[in-house]
Amino acid sequence: MYLKELSEIRGVSGNEVRVVTFLKEMIKELPVKPDSIKEDHLGNLMCLRKGKDSTKTAVLMAHTDEVGLMVTRIEEDGRLLARPLGGVDTRVMLGKRVLIGDDDIPAVISYKAIHNQKDPLKSPPRWSDIKIDTGLGDKKTVEKRIQIGDTISFDTRFEEYDNRYVGKAFDDRAGCSMLLRMMHEMEETPEHNIVFAFVVQEETGLRGSGMVLKHFHPDAVLVIEGTTAGDNPELKEARWSTHLDNGPAVNYLQGGYAIDRRLFEVVLQTARENKIPFQLKGRTVGSTDTSRTARSFYGAPGAVVNVPSRYIHSPVSVMSKTDFENTYKLARAVINNKNFVRVSYDPKTRGA
């Protein structure tokens, strides 16, 4: 729901305000309003739907930010230098269209002409080699419209091809879209409390999500992410992260956190019971907000479901529509599953 809008909105880490404003507008239109809406200083937006059993709380989480750049310097000739916010490789930047600052000033990323390079493809360009060209004129002219510290995002139209969604920022507007849809479709009182948490600054180091645990004391956290596919046919299948059309990808280990065993099992069992196809993510590098929520305040166990997405952290990503739909179904079934908020450590239970 609103995937097109959410994908096209600009919201680089630390500057998620447009995304949050859009979400708040949409939340006003919901058929059943949340019981409470909380915003914190960081910019996290948390909506609580009280459940029949108010002693149990599940948090459903997606991050509002996307990777991008920030202006660090304006050259005398008017071109801009920038640094990445989040994991962006210089190689995906060359020649791309971007939008800068609050006024959405268009620009193109330039780079030394290929014929002037000794070994053009041997090593990735450095950020100091990447110049951003607005065509506005010299430094003085540019300074009237652009400031150091302005964020730069990819300028990508959302499109649909057959069974594919194509656009930017699916990491993690895909998750934001699903949270919004779930709030929309949740007409009846849920079994237990559900907090829909839209959190900031995931891409720059999981900085926003921990604060959600200042306000709520969840029994479990479920994060919805757009994640790497890396399923290029020239790679061995054993080295793929996820594969498009194979269903939602479930994490078991990631950077900084081994997914809670009990929740992992609840997710798989829920998928099987509801006959939702799923895959297990083949790579364990990279992280999600569950790495932060597990270690914040009193801690909360977490699990992750992902929509596989090709060419992530670049100007254009591609998702499968059926994966998207099945990820939504799985997340909805899990977050409403009584067992999800009833995991307890029975010391007598032997683990895997």
Next chain:
Amino acid sequence: MKELIKKLVEVSSPSGREDSIRETIINELEGYVDEYRVDAIGNLIVRKAGSAENPKKILLDGHADEIGVVITNIDKDGFLRIDPVGGVNPLMLLGAVMRFRSKSDGSVIRGIVSFESETARDLQNNYKNPSFDNLFLDIGATSKPDAQEKVSIGQFGTYDAGFIDQGKRLISKAMDDRIACAIIVQLFRIIENPVNDLYGVFSVQEEVGIVGASVAGYDIMPDMAIAIDVTGNSDTPKGFKRMDLQLGKGPAIKIKDRASISDRKVVDALMEAAEENNIPYQPEVLIFGGTNAHGYQLTRSGIPSGTLSIVSRYVHSPHEMVDYDDVINAVELLKRVVEKKS
């Protein structure tokens, strides 16, 4: 105490899968603690009340998890691909036996690691630059379905390497950090009348990123936290020349590592207790690594934290070596610290 150490190191419980070790420790502590509980993320917290009128809280931490591997793929012939759980050097896996628990009947499944290679040069290169991208695990499965009956993607495993008693020197997998778990269990067993409230935390997921400590620290809010962990050494042939850490010279009182600088008051308390009671110790500055002290120091309003280390050789290999006298002295030192009136 060797029997206790053997029991704890031989349990297979990698990060995030600490169920078995938690159960083992609870059984070992039966009758020696006033209460125990398991928090939301799996930390086992035990407590013994102090006798002081307004007792302070002293927290001793040993992480329950150990490094390991996780299965990421099962190929058409039943070979497995794995990723590290915590800091596993792929070089250590060559020749090591790994263990998993069978999905169907709970029995132990063992596997060995080898490197891919289509040419002799490939093999040489892969030996020189070992990576999880070019190794595989062979559990002796004859086909994909055969492998799938025994293990599944997402399943965690550990080294399969038992306890070796060389008299003064002890060798096993998972000395990091079951040696600390054993020290804390032993302390709870022998301490009769602590002055201050004594908390033992057997924390989860240290090896993947110091997850458990900050949560336990936030929850307990101790006046002092001491992480107990293994550390490096400099006493092997051509060992580290910028450090001085030797097996058998006593437990090491950490001043600094890459993740934390110990609170000076904690360092002083440990050193004073050692000197007053003639317990050998060595001051430690580790030029790499980190412990749960990092987690305690950065939670709440900053818990005064430090680390008591057991000097170890071959850390994160299947065969980590410690000195038994260092272990005994660590128990004695901690006993003196928690019994001291402050």
